[in-house]
Amino acid sequence: xxxxLFVLLFALLPFTAMAAPLPEQPFSMTPDLxxxxxxxxxxxxxxxYCMGCHSLEHQRFSRAAADLDMPQELVEENLIFSSGLAFxxxxxxxxxxxxxxxxxxxxxxxxxxxxxxxxxxxxxxxLLTFYRDPGQPLGVNNMVLEASAMPNVLExxxxxxxxxxxxxxxxxxxxxxxxxxxxxxSCDVLQVTQPGSMEPAEFEEAVYxxxxxxxxxxxxxxxxxxxxxxxxxxxxxIFGVIAYLLKREYWRDxx
Ligand code: HEC
Numbered sequence: 004x005x006x007x008l009f010v011l012l013f014a015l016l017p018f019t020a021m022a023a024p025l026p027e028q029p030f031s032m033t034p035d036l037x038x039x040x041x042x043x044x045x046x047x048x049x050x051x052y053c054m055g056c057h058s059l060e061h062q063r064f065s066r067a068a069a070d071l072d073m074p075q076e077l078v079e080e081n082l083i084f085s086s087g088l089a090f091x092x093x094x095x096x097x098x099x100x101x102x103x104x105x106x107x108x109x110x111x112x113x114x115x116x117x118x119x120x121x122x123x124x125x126x127x128x129x130l131l132t133f134y135r136d137p138g139q140p141l142g143v144n145n146m147v148l149e150a151s152a153m154p155n156v157l158e159x160x161x162x163x164x165x166x167x168x169x170x171x172x173x174x175x176x177x178x179x180x181x182x183x184x185x186x187x188x189s190c191d192v193l194q195v196t197q198p199g200s201m202e203p204a205e206f207e208e209a210v211y212x213x214x215x216x217x218x219x220x221x222x223x224x225x226x227x228x229x230x231x232x233x234x235x236x237x238x239x240x241i242f243g244v245i246a247y248l249l250k251r252e253y254w255r256d257x258x
Contacts, residue, residue: 028128028147032211034218036226042071045216048209050082050094052156056103056111059094062220067094070219070226109152118214118221127214130157131207134164134193146193161206162199167192 035041046067049059068078068090075090083090085097100110118126125147132146133155143158145151168190174180175187195203219226 028124030128030131031124032127032214034123034215036219036229038215039071041212041215042219043073044209045212045214046071046082048213049216050084053114054094054096056096056098057114058096059115059220060113061115062094062223063091064088064094065091066223070223107152111153114217114220116221118218123214123218126217127210130210130213132193133158134166136166158199160199160201160209162195163197164193165196166190167194
Protein backbone atom coordinates (compact mmCIF):
# COMPACT_ATOMS: atom_id res chain seq x y z
CA UNK A 4 0.00 0.00 0.00
CA UNK A 5 2.80 2.37 0.98
CA UNK A 6 4.53 1.66 -2.30
CA UNK A 7 1.37 2.47 -4.27
CA LEU A 8 0.94 5.74 -2.40
CA PHE A 9 4.51 6.63 -3.18
CA VAL A 10 3.99 5.92 -6.89
CA LEU A 11 0.83 8.06 -6.86
CA LEU A 12 2.64 10.99 -5.24
CA PHE A 13 5.44 10.64 -7.74
CA ALA A 14 2.95 10.70 -10.62
CA LEU A 15 1.51 13.98 -9.33
CA LEU A 16 4.92 15.67 -9.24
CA PRO A 17 4.85 17.05 -12.82
CA PHE A 18 1.69 19.05 -11.96
CA THR A 19 3.42 20.87 -9.15
CA ALA A 20 6.42 21.52 -11.36
CA MET A 21 4.23 22.95 -14.15
CA ALA A 22 2.76 25.67 -11.96
CA ALA A 23 5.49 28.23 -12.57
CA PRO A 24 5.34 31.15 -10.14
CA LEU A 25 3.82 34.33 -11.56
CA PRO A 26 5.17 37.79 -10.84
CA GLU A 27 3.33 39.62 -8.09
CA GLN A 28 0.09 41.23 -9.30
CA PRO A 29 -0.84 44.60 -7.87
CA PHE A 30 -4.56 44.44 -8.78
CA SER A 31 -7.12 41.72 -8.58
CA MET A 32 -10.58 41.15 -10.06
CA THR A 33 -13.21 38.42 -9.89
CA PRO A 34 -14.81 37.61 -13.25
CA ASP A 35 -18.61 37.61 -13.34
CA LEU A 36 -19.73 35.54 -16.32
CA UNK A 37 -23.39 36.22 -15.56
CA UNK A 38 -22.98 39.96 -16.11
CA UNK A 39 -23.80 39.87 -19.83
CA UNK A 40 -23.69 43.66 -20.18
CA UNK A 41 -20.14 43.74 -18.85
CA UNK A 42 -19.16 40.93 -21.25
CA UNK A 43 -20.76 42.77 -24.18
CA UNK A 44 -18.90 45.99 -23.34
CA UNK A 45 -15.71 43.92 -22.94
CA UNK A 46 -16.14 42.40 -26.39
CA UNK A 47 -16.69 45.83 -27.88
CA UNK A 48 -13.49 47.07 -26.23
CA UNK A 49 -11.67 43.99 -27.49
CA UNK A 50 -12.61 44.39 -31.15
CA UNK A 51 -11.87 48.12 -31.01
CA TYR A 52 -8.57 48.14 -29.16
CA CYS A 53 -7.02 44.67 -29.23
CA MET A 54 -8.08 42.82 -32.36
CA GLY A 55 -5.72 44.83 -34.52
CA CYS A 56 -2.96 42.63 -33.11
CA HIS A 57 -4.40 39.75 -31.03
CA SER A 58 -6.58 37.04 -32.58
CA LEU A 59 -9.03 34.84 -30.69
CA GLU A 60 -8.51 31.75 -32.86
CA HIS A 61 -10.81 29.47 -30.87
CA GLN A 62 -13.73 31.85 -30.56
CA ARG A 63 -16.37 32.47 -33.21
CA PHE A 64 -18.33 35.73 -33.45
CA SER A 65 -21.53 33.65 -33.67
CA ARG A 66 -20.76 31.73 -30.46
CA ALA A 67 -20.06 34.95 -28.56
CA ALA A 68 -23.26 36.47 -29.96
CA ALA A 69 -25.32 33.48 -28.78
CA ASP A 70 -23.70 33.29 -25.34
CA LEU A 71 -23.86 37.04 -24.69
CA ASP A 72 -27.37 37.55 -26.09
CA MET A 73 -26.41 39.78 -29.01
CA PRO A 74 -28.46 39.78 -32.24
CA GLN A 75 -26.57 38.81 -35.42
CA GLU A 76 -27.24 42.16 -37.20
CA LEU A 77 -25.85 44.11 -34.25
CA VAL A 78 -22.65 42.04 -34.22
CA GLU A 79 -22.24 42.27 -37.99
CA GLU A 80 -22.74 46.03 -38.00
CA ASN A 81 -20.73 46.98 -34.94
CA LEU A 82 -18.20 44.30 -34.12
CA ILE A 83 -16.92 42.82 -37.40
CA PHE A 84 -14.61 45.35 -39.00
CA SER A 85 -12.48 43.21 -41.29
CA SER A 86 -14.17 42.78 -44.67
CA GLY A 87 -12.80 39.22 -44.95
CA LEU A 88 -14.62 38.03 -41.82
CA ALA A 89 -18.16 36.69 -41.55
CA PHE A 90 -20.49 36.06 -38.59
CA UNK A 91 -19.62 32.35 -38.35
CA UNK A 92 -15.86 32.88 -38.61
CA UNK A 93 -13.31 32.58 -35.85
CA UNK A 94 -12.00 35.92 -34.58
CA UNK A 95 -8.90 35.96 -36.80
CA UNK A 96 -6.74 39.01 -37.44
CA UNK A 97 -5.37 40.17 -40.76
CA UNK A 98 -1.80 40.62 -39.51
CA UNK A 99 0.63 37.75 -40.14
CA UNK A 100 2.66 36.76 -37.08
CA UNK A 101 5.90 36.99 -39.12
CA UNK A 102 5.14 40.64 -39.93
CA UNK A 103 4.24 41.60 -36.38
CA UNK A 104 7.35 39.93 -35.04
CA UNK A 105 9.33 42.22 -37.32
CA UNK A 106 7.52 45.29 -35.96
CA UNK A 107 7.38 44.50 -32.25
CA UNK A 108 10.19 41.96 -31.81
CA UNK A 109 7.60 39.55 -30.34
CA UNK A 110 4.45 38.34 -32.10
CA UNK A 111 1.34 39.38 -30.14
CA UNK A 112 0.00 36.09 -28.69
CA UNK A 113 -3.45 34.70 -29.45
CA UNK A 114 -5.51 35.51 -26.36
CA UNK A 115 -8.23 32.82 -26.46
CA UNK A 116 -6.66 30.74 -23.73
CA UNK A 117 -4.51 33.40 -22.10
CA UNK A 118 -6.81 33.74 -19.10
CA UNK A 119 -6.41 30.05 -18.38
CA UNK A 120 -2.66 30.37 -18.65
CA UNK A 121 -2.13 33.40 -16.45
CA UNK A 122 -5.45 34.16 -14.76
CA UNK A 123 -7.62 37.26 -14.74
CA UNK A 124 -5.66 39.08 -12.01
CA UNK A 125 -2.64 38.99 -14.31
CA UNK A 126 -4.48 40.41 -17.35
CA UNK A 127 -6.24 43.05 -15.25
CA UNK A 128 -2.99 44.16 -13.62
CA UNK A 129 -1.11 44.08 -16.93
CA LEU A 130 -3.62 46.42 -18.58
CA LEU A 131 -3.68 48.84 -15.63
CA THR A 132 0.05 49.17 -15.12
CA PHE A 133 1.51 50.57 -18.32
CA TYR A 134 3.58 53.63 -17.50
CA ARG A 135 5.74 56.12 -19.33
CA ASP A 136 9.41 55.14 -19.54
CA PRO A 137 11.59 57.06 -22.01
CA GLY A 138 14.25 54.36 -21.67
CA GLN A 139 12.08 51.83 -23.56
CA PRO A 140 11.88 51.60 -27.38
CA LEU A 141 8.13 52.47 -27.37
CA GLY A 142 8.42 54.96 -24.50
CA VAL A 143 6.32 52.76 -22.19
CA ASN A 144 7.00 50.01 -19.70
CA ASN A 145 4.80 47.70 -17.69
CA MET A 146 4.87 46.78 -14.01
CA VAL A 147 3.72 43.20 -14.55
CA LEU A 148 5.69 42.40 -17.71
CA GLU A 149 8.97 44.31 -17.52
CA ALA A 150 10.02 45.77 -20.91
CA SER A 151 6.82 44.56 -22.59
CA ALA A 152 6.90 44.91 -26.38
CA MET A 153 3.22 45.93 -26.48
CA PRO A 154 2.39 49.59 -27.11
CA ASN A 155 0.16 51.23 -24.49
CA VAL A 156 -2.93 51.10 -26.69
CA LEU A 157 -5.31 52.26 -23.95
CA GLU A 158 -3.38 55.47 -23.23
CA UNK A 159 -5.99 57.73 -24.93
CA UNK A 160 -8.55 56.41 -22.42
CA UNK A 161 -6.41 56.18 -19.29
CA UNK A 162 -4.11 59.13 -19.92
CA UNK A 163 -0.40 59.17 -19.28
CA UNK A 164 0.64 57.18 -16.25
CA UNK A 165 4.03 57.68 -14.60
CA UNK A 166 6.04 55.91 -11.95
CA UNK A 167 6.39 57.90 -8.74
CA UNK A 168 9.56 57.31 -6.74
CA UNK A 169 10.09 58.09 -3.07
CA UNK A 170 13.01 57.81 -0.66
CA UNK A 171 13.04 54.97 1.81
CA UNK A 172 15.28 53.55 4.53
CA UNK A 173 14.39 49.99 3.47
CA UNK A 174 17.06 48.43 1.23
CA UNK A 175 15.87 47.99 -2.36
CA UNK A 176 17.16 44.96 -4.28
CA UNK A 177 19.86 45.72 -6.88
CA UNK A 178 20.40 49.26 -5.57
CA UNK A 179 23.14 50.83 -3.48
CA UNK A 180 22.11 53.60 -1.05
CA UNK A 181 22.58 57.25 -1.86
CA UNK A 182 26.09 58.13 -0.57
CA UNK A 183 24.88 61.37 1.07
CA UNK A 184 21.54 60.47 2.64
CA UNK A 185 22.03 56.69 2.93
CA UNK A 186 18.50 56.26 1.56
CA UNK A 187 17.15 54.10 -1.29
CA UNK A 188 14.79 55.02 -4.14
CA SER A 189 11.58 53.05 -4.05
CA CYS A 190 9.55 53.18 -7.27
CA ASP A 191 6.32 51.24 -7.09
CA VAL A 192 3.50 53.75 -7.25
CA LEU A 193 1.78 54.71 -10.50
CA GLN A 194 0.03 58.03 -10.99
CA VAL A 195 -1.92 59.48 -13.91
CA THR A 196 -0.13 62.72 -14.75
CA GLN A 197 -2.08 63.69 -17.89
CA PRO A 198 -5.75 62.72 -17.86
CA GLY A 199 -7.20 60.65 -20.68
CA SER A 200 -10.79 60.60 -21.90
CA MET A 201 -11.88 58.50 -18.89
CA GLU A 202 -11.79 59.10 -15.16
CA PRO A 203 -9.55 56.57 -13.32
CA ALA A 204 -12.55 54.68 -11.84
CA GLU A 205 -14.26 54.61 -15.22
CA PHE A 206 -11.09 53.27 -16.84
CA GLU A 207 -10.78 50.53 -14.22
CA GLU A 208 -14.34 49.51 -14.98
CA ALA A 209 -13.64 49.38 -18.72
CA VAL A 210 -10.56 47.21 -18.09
CA TYR A 211 -12.67 45.04 -15.78
CA UNK A 212 -15.16 44.46 -18.62
CA UNK A 213 -12.33 43.66 -21.03
CA UNK A 214 -10.73 41.18 -18.61
CA UNK A 215 -14.15 39.69 -17.87
CA UNK A 216 -14.64 39.10 -21.60
CA UNK A 217 -11.24 37.37 -21.85
CA UNK A 218 -12.19 35.17 -18.88
CA UNK A 219 -15.39 34.17 -20.74
CA UNK A 220 -13.47 33.49 -23.97
CA UNK A 221 -11.11 31.13 -22.12
CA UNK A 222 -14.02 28.95 -21.01
CA UNK A 223 -17.12 29.72 -23.09
CA UNK A 224 -18.92 26.56 -21.98
CA UNK A 225 -18.65 27.54 -18.30
CA UNK A 226 -21.82 29.63 -18.58
CA UNK A 227 -23.79 26.66 -19.91
CA UNK A 228 -22.14 24.24 -17.46
CA UNK A 229 -23.11 26.44 -14.52
CA UNK A 230 -26.71 26.60 -15.71
CA UNK A 231 -26.80 22.82 -16.13
CA UNK A 232 -25.16 21.96 -12.78
CA UNK A 233 -28.26 22.27 -10.51
CA UNK A 234 -30.29 20.11 -12.92
CA UNK A 235 -27.60 17.41 -12.87
CA UNK A 236 -27.50 17.48 -9.05
CA UNK A 237 -31.29 17.18 -8.81
CA UNK A 238 -31.18 14.24 -11.24
CA UNK A 239 -28.45 12.49 -9.21
CA UNK A 240 -30.45 13.02 -6.02
CA ILE A 241 -33.71 11.62 -7.43
CA PHE A 242 -31.87 8.73 -9.08
CA GLY A 243 -30.10 8.02 -5.77
CA VAL A 244 -33.42 7.75 -3.93
CA ILE A 245 -34.81 5.38 -6.59
CA ALA A 246 -31.61 3.26 -6.56
CA TYR A 247 -31.77 3.03 -2.76
CA LEU A 248 -35.42 1.94 -2.76
CA LEU A 249 -34.66 -0.64 -5.45
CA LYS A 250 -31.74 -2.00 -3.45
CA ARG A 251 -33.97 -2.36 -0.36
CA GLU A 252 -36.57 -4.18 -2.43
CA TYR A 253 -33.99 -6.69 -3.82
CA TRP A 254 -32.32 -7.39 -0.50
CA ARG A 255 -35.60 -7.94 1.36
CA ASP A 256 -35.88 -11.44 -0.15
CA UNK A 257 -32.25 -12.31 0.62
CA UNK A 258 -32.41 -11.67 4.37
C1 HEC B 1 -0.27 47.22 -31.74
C2 HEC B 1 -0.38 45.83 -31.39
C3 HEC B 1 -1.07 45.44 -30.10
C4 HEC B 1 -2.33 45.82 -29.68
C5 HEC B 1 -3.34 46.70 -30.38
C6 HEC B 1 -2.54 45.14 -28.42
N1 HEC B 1 -1.45 44.38 -28.09
FE1 HEC B 1 -1.31 43.11 -26.50
N2 HEC B 1 0.58 42.60 -27.10
C7 HEC B 1 1.24 43.09 -28.20
C8 HEC B 1 2.58 42.53 -28.25
C9 HEC B 1 3.63 42.84 -29.30
C10 HEC B 1 2.68 41.67 -27.13
C11 HEC B 1 3.89 40.85 -26.69
C12 HEC B 1 4.53 41.57 -25.53
C13 HEC B 1 5.78 40.89 -24.99
O1 HEC B 1 5.80 39.64 -24.91
O2 HEC B 1 6.73 41.63 -24.66
C14 HEC B 1 1.41 41.73 -26.43
C15 HEC B 1 1.11 41.01 -25.29
C16 HEC B 1 -0.11 40.98 -24.66
C17 HEC B 1 -0.45 40.14 -23.54
C18 HEC B 1 0.45 39.09 -22.93
C19 HEC B 1 1.39 39.64 -21.90
C20 HEC B 1 2.32 38.56 -21.40
O3 HEC B 1 2.51 38.48 -20.20
O4 HEC B 1 2.86 37.79 -22.21
C21 HEC B 1 -1.74 40.43 -23.19
C22 HEC B 1 -2.55 39.81 -22.05
C23 HEC B 1 -2.19 41.46 -24.08
N3 HEC B 1 -1.19 41.77 -24.97
C24 HEC B 1 -3.46 42.03 -24.03
C25 HEC B 1 -3.90 43.01 -24.90
C26 HEC B 1 -5.21 43.60 -24.82
C27 HEC B 1 -6.29 43.23 -23.81
C28 HEC B 1 -5.26 44.53 -25.82
C29 HEC B 1 -6.40 45.47 -26.10
C30 HEC B 1 -6.64 46.48 -25.11
C31 HEC B 1 -4.00 44.49 -26.54
N4 HEC B 1 -3.19 43.56 -25.94
C32 HEC B 1 -3.70 45.26 -27.66
C33 HEC B 1 0.72 43.96 -29.15
C34 HEC B 1 -0.52 44.54 -29.09
